[in-house]
Amino acid sequence: MTDRTTAPEFKDIDHIELIKPDHIELDNGCNIFSFNSGDQ
Amino acid sequence: MVRIEWIFSNLRFDPAKPLLNVAVNTMLTEGTSILSASQIADQIDFYGAFLQVDYGYDHSQVTLYTLNKHLSSTLPVIKDILTDSIFPESELETFIRNQQQKLQVSLQKNDIVARRAFNKAIYGDTIYGLGADFDDYKTLFRDDMLWHFKQMYQPSNCTILIAGKVDKKALELLTISFGSDWINPTVEANTTQPELKAAYEHLYFIEKPAALQSAIRMGLPSITRTHPDFPALQVMNTVLGGYFGSRLMANIREDKGYTYGIGSGISSLKKGGALFIATEVGADVCKAAITEIEKEINLLKTELVSEDELSLVRNYMLGSLLGSLENVLSHADKFKNIYFSGLGYEYYDQYTQVIRSITAEEVLQMANKYLDLDKFYRVIVGKY
Numbered sequence: 001m002t003d004r005t006t007a008p009e010f011k012d013i014d015h016i017e018l019i020k021p022d023h024i025e026l027d028n029g030c031n032i033f034s035f036n037s038g039d040q
Numbered sequence: 041m042v043r044i045e046w047i048f049s050n051l052r053f054d055p056a057k058p059l060l061n062v063a064v065n066t067m068l069t070e071g072t073s074i075l076s077a078s079q080i081a082d083q084i085d086f087y088g089a090f091l092q093v094d095y096g097y098d099h100s101q102v103t104l105y106t107l108n109k110h111l112s113s114t115l116p117v118i119k120d121i122l123t124d125s126i127f128p129e130s131e132l133e134t135f136i137r138n139q140q141q142k143l144q145v146s147l148q149k150n151d152i153v154a155r156r157a158f159n160k161a162i163y164g165d166t167i168y169g170l171g172a173d174f175d176d177y178k179t180l181f182r183d184d185m186l187w188h189f190k191q192m193y194q195p196s197n198c199t200i201l202i203a204g205k206v207d208k209k210a211l212e213l214l215t216i217s218f219g220s221d222w223i224n225p226t227v228e229a230n231t232t233q234p235e236l237k238a239a240y241e242h243l244y245f246i247e248k249p250a251a252l253q254s255a256i257r258m259g260l261p262s263i264t265r266t267h268p269d270f271p272a273l274q275v276m277n278t279v280l281g282g283y284f285g286s287r288l289m290a291n292i293r294e295d296k297g298y299t300y301g302i303g304s305g306i307s308s309l310k311k312g313g314a315l316f317i318a319t320e321v322g323a324d325v326c327k328a329a330i331t332e333i334e335k336e337i338n339l340l341k342t343e344l345v346s347e348d349e350l351s352l353v354r355n356y357m358l359g360s361l362l363g364s365l366e367n368v369l370s371h372a373d374k375f376k377n378i379y380f381s382g383l384g385y386e387y388y389d390q391y392t393q394v395i396r397s398i399t400a401e402e403v404l405q406m407a408n409k410y411l412d413l414d415k416f417y418r419v420i421v422g423k424y
Contacts (some may be wrong), residue, residue, distance in 0.1 A: 012396075013263070013359070013362055013392070014356040014392075014396065014405070015392065016358075016361060016365070016387075016388060016392055018365070018371055018374055018375075018385060018388060019368060019371040020375075020385060021201075021372070021375055024211075024215065026195065026215060026218065026219050026220075027206060027219065027220060027225055028195035028196065028218075028219065028220065028222055028223065029195055029196030029224065030195040030196065030198045030199070030200060030219075030222070031198075031199045031200065032199075032200045032201075032202065032211075032214065032215065032218075032219055033199070033200070033201050033202070033372075033375065033379070034201075034202045034203070034211060035202070035203035035204075035206065035207040035369075035372045035375070036204075036205070036206040036207070036366045036370055037203070037204055037205060037206075037367065037368035038205060
């Protein structure tokens with residue numbers, strides 16, 4: 001069982017991972033950036 | 041489900057016809073040659089989708105939330121809107137009437153009046169400084185809107201962001217709808233903007249003798265996200281007025297009780313930025329509140345922030361960044377911030393690095409470099 005008398009350990013945030021998009025440029029100059037999460 | 045955004049840079053601001061960018065964007069859902077406003081709304085509703093238009097200082101956009109299985113029915117509506125909006129005269133009249141009524145209500149609110157006066161002072165006669173008045177609506181004509189629409193809403197001025205379940209089929213439908221048969225007109229969109237020119241006059245007092253509260257907005261032109269100091273300046277701004285436990289809140293709300301809320305912020309736009317402090321205070325304590333704001337600014341410039349406070353702010357800022365990333369849509373939002381500023385993902389690495397390692401001395405340097413009270417613009421609406 002969780003021991004609730006002590007606070008959970010504090011962890012620093014050192015790096016943030018961001019999802020980067022795929023890029024398509026259409027012939028008409030329109031840029032499409034897509035971020036796929038799959039099924040959610 | 042997917043969210044698709046069609047984002048267009050606004051056209052160059054024309055002071056003689058200041059409302060074109062906002063009116064054209066707002067009225068995109070008001071009818072095309074084949075669909076009336078209510079047919080557009082019905083069609084989107086029928087498929088359980090959601091459509092909205094948003095006007096911003098730099099960009100205007102159309103956003104669609106839709107189930108993947110209905111993309112082939114919802115995308116054609118957007119295509120129709122983006123290629124064949126007609127801004128029906130009757131809808132335009134309604135739009136103008138509604139906007140003028142909203143304006144009358146807005147102008148009763150001191151904080152809105154203060155924001156308009158502040159933006160006008162900082163940004164001048166540009167798209168950022170525009171505060172539409174009643175007569176500006178008289179310059180809106182359907183022919184101008186049609187011309188503006190054709191120039192602005194063209195593929196070479198469009199960036200599409202699609203986020204969610206972006207499978208092969210979704211991308212295919214999107215590229216077919218907005219690909220080869222979406223053609224650029226012969227004239228390229230002119231998305232340059234005139235240079236910002238801040239006003240000579242730095243003090244604006246708009247008296248409202250019956251006011252119970254006065255709105256205060258003060259600040260100065262500042263750097264944008266593209267400047268190397270930006271992350272450090274954001275740390276300084278957070279200490280000053282960027283979160284609920286900030287110096288301004290602790291002093292002017294908690295200690296003095298002059299206001300329910302006070303905050304500071306940095307707006308980073310394409311052509312320039314501004315750093316500002318905004319609040320509404322009891323009309324009888326307006327002078328005292330400004331004195332306290334200036335006192336807090338001077339403190340930041342002369343005394344080092346304690347390690348406890350700095351560490352709290354660091355954790356708050358990194359926590360907020362992490363907390364704002366809840367799903368793939370928010371990752372797309374983070375991309376927009378950098379993409380439209382011409383920055384790459386290393387920006388976020390630098391940002392977290394600066395927040396983690398910034399020292400009290402550096403915060404003090406930022407305050408001295410960017411908070412020159414002699415250069416502050418001050419707007420007070422209400423009683424002083």
